[in-house]
Amino acid sequence: MTAAEISRIAGVTRATVSNWRRRHDNFPAPSGGTESSPLYDLEAVRSWLGSRGHTSAANPTEELRTTLRLRAQNNSGSGGSTTDLLSLVLAATRRKPEELKALLDLPDGDLADRAARAATDLADAVPGARPVHFTAADAPVLRALFLCVRDEGGQAALSALAERELEDSAASGTYQTPAPLADLAARLIPGTPTSVLDPACGSGALLAATARRKSSELYGQDTLPVQAQRSAVGLMITAPEAEVTVRTGDSLRVDAFPDLTVDAVLCNPPYGDRDWGHDELAYDPRWAYGVPARAESELAWVQHALAHLRPGGHAVLILPPATAGRASGRRVRRELVRSGALRAVVGLPAGAAxxxxxxxxxxxxxxxxxxxxxxxxxxxxxxxxxxDRGSMSTSVSASVSGTRPKGGSRPAPLDWAGVENLAVTAWEAFVRDPDGFTDEPGRARAVPVVDLLDDMADLAPARHVRVTRSDIAPEELAADLDAARADLLRSTRSLARAARDSDCTAAGASAAEWRTATASDLARGGALAVLRTSPDTVPGGAGGAHGSEAARAVLTAADIERGTGPTGDAAELRDSAAPLIAEGDVLVRAVAGGEGPMARVAGEGDTGALLGPHVHLLRPDPTRLDAWCLAGFLGSEDNIAGASTGSTVLQVSPGRLRVPLLPLAVQRQYGEAFRRVHELRAEARRAVLLAEETARLLAAGLTGGQLLPSAESGEGVQGGNSHP
Structure with a gap:
């Protein structure tokens, strides 16, 4: 286990764990890893913490993960693999809290016997499950599982078990479909389908979404046994009244439901799979719309879904954008359009899944x-x-200022409510009256089939909904151009002022020299503190140290380089003790390189954000160090080069960065100069973006016919009648 995991178990910060390592000779020695990222034996750490009176501060789910890891390390207990515990989750969810408490109070041997009987009774409901035999040695993991089910629910325990099994099997590409996306997919099925199939069901999120909409016959198949088992158990927990049938196997090669037709199919299939069975399935009757090319596994899944539908039934598939435009799939796409099988294509924002x-x-x-x-x-x-977007000036300001105004002009987390409302509203209107659908340029458009049957049969939504010249009134474009041009003029004036304000004088015959100290020296002297978030990231890790972190933004290294406000997602942080940024903190990118600045001072818009991975935070004592002076010297090219190690990727060691030892009054003079340099950079970025937008509007208007050259631009232009 890592130092970050120790901090979560003990309920302390990572800095405290580092202090324990330095101050206590009996702290467990590393059992693996590297000098900079050591790994510790879980049982030894827990024993050491217990000797000091530290009970576990982890939540029940984290405690279950820890116990599962300890069980795997010891390889004790004859209860089999983690998957043998899945049916026990189902049994536990059918017990009342007081019944689970009674089980927890049993002696180890009795607990193992009761758990084995309960899991075996439900083994037939879980695909591939076998009769289970637990021993007293399994009691710790059984108690952790029952406690997790009692306090956090069966789905939390189920996820922890599946994660452990997927890690042990080194399975890749097992992405979960986010719940909001699964709900959107289910809403795109008209009415309430009784029977639903997911031929690549994974964790069962799509089937669970239809179950919440009262579908009563749920069928699933997945190539990974643990995913099929997880899906079956999860669906029986979510929809105890539904008929659930889940099988293991490759749906394209060995269809577990060859004769099944259903009301609806939902699927988030694997992407880019060139080994999907192209050669052996060349004459398969499912390819009614054309044999998919080897590179078009997604179009094989599309036709597999259609083959399982009753006439008039609907299928919703989540696919990569390349499926809509790759040349190798154009024949199948044309036939899907020509036959009327394809009804709609919805483009999602990046980050949706x-x-x-x-x-x-x-x-x-x-x-x-x-x-x-x-x-x-x-x-x-x-x-x-x-x-809906704000004005050009607002959006550009948000992207270049390095902070964000109150009210949140920074890029916000994905607006699922807005995405779902736009997609569902347009789809429902189209279903009611396809011929009378009213286009919304830039958002939704019903395109005649004949217009889609060209050589490429490109089905990219952005291409078809884009605003065309006929959608824009000349007066509207001229007004947008005037506003953009006014913003550009104001920006150029601000840039000129920033350039004048950044004026400095020559130091004299020789450059100024100072006595310097490293950041480590200053930290030991109490002048600053150095903090960093764990570089490891997995989905859904943060949330324990500062309450509900889902609403917090994360400041990333890319934000420092681009000069934007915090844009990271807290759901991707592994470190639950990630520091909160305060105004006046100095933020330094942990990897050298790139075009933008290496350091900046946290402003009002950064306050309260979580510190992202690959960012160092230096928190100065304002009575001893000026933040802007510190940031300016820390981010200098020579300083970064001297403190970086590595060949291909240059890692910045914050403790090796050097700072001149100057009186506070002199620091503030330098700090003001560095602050003006920062403003010059921000104004320059803003002016570039505004110039690009103004040029884009001019070019679009001239080529689209909404704008005509002014009289000063040339002679002889009169409404398009001109002479050479």
Whole structure:
């Protein structure tokens, strides 16, 4: 276990753990890892903490994770793998809290016997589960599991067990579908489908979303046994009245439900899989719309979903954007459009689901009915650009100022309510009256089928909903241009003032020299403190140290480089004790390189944000150090180079950064000069962005016909009639 995990167990900060290591000779020695990132034996640490009277401060879920790791290390107990505990979660959720308390009070041997009987009784409900035999040695993990179910619910215990099994099996690509995205996908199925299939069910999030909408027959399949088992147990907990059937296996190669037709299919299939069975499935009857190319596994999943629908049934698939435009898939895409099977494509913002850097899409399909109505158009919705935006000046100001005004002009967390409202409202209006759908330029548009049947059959929403020349009135574009130009003029004046204010004088015949000290020296003397967040990140880790962290932003190294306010997501922080940033803190990027500044002073807009990974925080004593002076010297090129180690990636060691020892009054003079340098950088970035926006509006208006060159721009232009 890492030092961060020790801090969570003991309920202390990582700095306290570091102090224990230095001050106590009997603190457990590292059992692995590296000198800079040591790993400790879990049992030895817990024994040491117990000898000092430190009871565990971890929540029940974290305690279960810790106990599972200890069980795996010791390899004790004959109860089998972690998956053998999954059916026990289901049994525990069917017990009342007082019954679970009674189980917890049993002696170890009796507890093991009762748990084994309870898990075995429900083994048939879990795919691939076997009869279980626990021993007294398994009592710690059984108690942790029952306690987690009692205090935090079955889903929390289920997630901890599945995570452990996935780590042990080294499975990759097992992303969970976020609950808001699963709910959106379920809402795109018209009505309330009785029977629903997810052929790549993973953790069961999509099926659970339909169960919340009262679907009563739930079918799932997944290649990983632990995911199929997790999905089955989770669905039986979420929807105890529903009929749940989950199987293990590859749906494309070995379909567990070959004769099943359902009302709806929801699926978030694996992406970019070139080994999906192209050669062996070349003549499969599911390919009614064309044999998918080897690189088009996603189009194989699309047709698999359609094959399992009853006529008129709907399918919703979450797909990568490349599926909409890759040349190798154009024939299948054309046939899906031509036949009327494709009803809508919804573009999502980046960050909606893993992989977070990709703007995924939702495809809504419907199996054609014999003799059904002709489908003349396909709906395209772009939720990534469809939300209302502020003025150009506000958005640019937010992106270059380095702080954010009160009211939150920084990039906000994903607005799921807005995404869902735009997508569902447009889809429901389209379903009611496809021919009478009113387009919303830039947000949603119903595109005639004939317009989609070109050589590429490109189905990217952004391409089809974009605002065209016919959507913009000349007066509107001219007004936007005037506003952008006015902002640019104000920005250039501000840039000129910043350039004048940054004036300095020559030092004389030779450069000024100072006596310097390292940041480590200053920290030992109490002049500053050096803090850092754990560099490890996993989804859903933060939240224990400062209350509910989901609403807090995280300041990242990229924010310092770009000069933006905090834009990181607290859900991706592993370190539950991540420091909170205070105004006046000095923030230094932990990896050297890039184009932007290496350091800055935290302003009002950064206050209260969590410190992100790969950022050092130096908190100066304001009676001894000026923050702006400190940031200016710490971020200098020579200082960063001298404090960096590595060959390809240069890691900045904050303790090695050097600071001149100057009287506080002199520091403040330097600090004011460095603050003006920061303002010069910010104004320059702002002016560049405004100039780009002004040029874009000019070019768009001239090429679109909404704007004409002024008389000073040339002669002979009269409404398009000109002579060479």
């Amino acid at each position: 893993p992989p977070l850097h990709v703007a995924l899409q939702i495809w809504v399909l419907q199996r054609p009915e014999p003799g059904g109505a002709e489908r003349k158009s396909v709906l395209f919705v772009d939720t990534a650009t469809g939300s």
